[in-house]
Amino acid sequence: MTRVLIVEDEIIIARFIELQLKAHFNCQTAIAISAAEALAAMPKLLPHLLLCDINLEESCTGIQLVRQLQRQYTFEVIYISSYNDKNIIEEAIQSDASNYIIKPVDEMQLYAGVRLIMEKLARKNTPDTPVAAAALNPAEQRIVQLISLRKSTKEIAEIMFLSPYTVKNQRHKICRKLGLKDENNALLKWALENGEKLM
CATH class of the missing domain: 3.40.50.2300 (Response regulator)
Structure with a gap:
């Protein structure tokens, strides 16, 4: 809806x-x-x-x-x-x-x-597109896209002209917004499944 x-x-x-x-x-x-x-x-x-x-x-x-x-x-x-x-x-x-x-x-x-x-x-917003993705701002969506391409925190920082520390904080924030745990590569798994839909 x-x-x-x-x-x-x-x-x-x-x-x-x-x-x-x-x-x-x-x-x-x-x-x-x-x-x-x-x-x-x-x-x-x-x-x-x-x-x-x-x-x-x-x-x-x-x-x-x-x-x-x-x-x-x-x-x-x-x-x-x-x-x-x-x-x-x-x-x-x-x-x-x-x-x-x-x-x-x-x-x-x-x-x-x-x-x-x-x-x-x-x-x-077809049923297979997570509603939670709407909570992500454009910068966070870009980070998820790069994670889905298996880019490391350091690589993401270089691509987006940010410090690795900022990217790390952004990853934690994205996990909170998506209701993911900050462990067991939960964000990577979510990004691999849904990152393409954000592109």
Whole structure:
């Protein structure tokens, strides 16, 4: 089931989006009405998709929030905004946005905007792709890919321009995120089975 986090400070709009998503898609949803609520919701929900308002009526814009979250998590993002300025749209695209929906949002506009992304996510998150992998940020996914290629900690450090100590710490962190024990080559085994799906 696809997990969706709706980041929208106008609760009526957020509820409308949630109702439409549940009516048309098999998904689990949560609503965050501020950047702080979104930050708190991420580790609990580990969403595959964010629907994020750009103007959050606070010091942090939706685009800034998404960039911050992308340092730790992997997800698709659709911006929903009343801004129809080309510069804002370009900035959104630079943050790897999958789509951009201009308010006011109607049912068909929302369906069309989300449908293509849901199809992409359905292919990416097939039953044999572990949901836990969504918890890994891009750097951690890259480390797992290199482990699957049987690269040593030293080799990974050289490839990623990191210190071996940093890579070692990252390996421990990845094990915790994936619920693996730090022994018996558990991470290597997981990487060999799943690393290709992250490429």
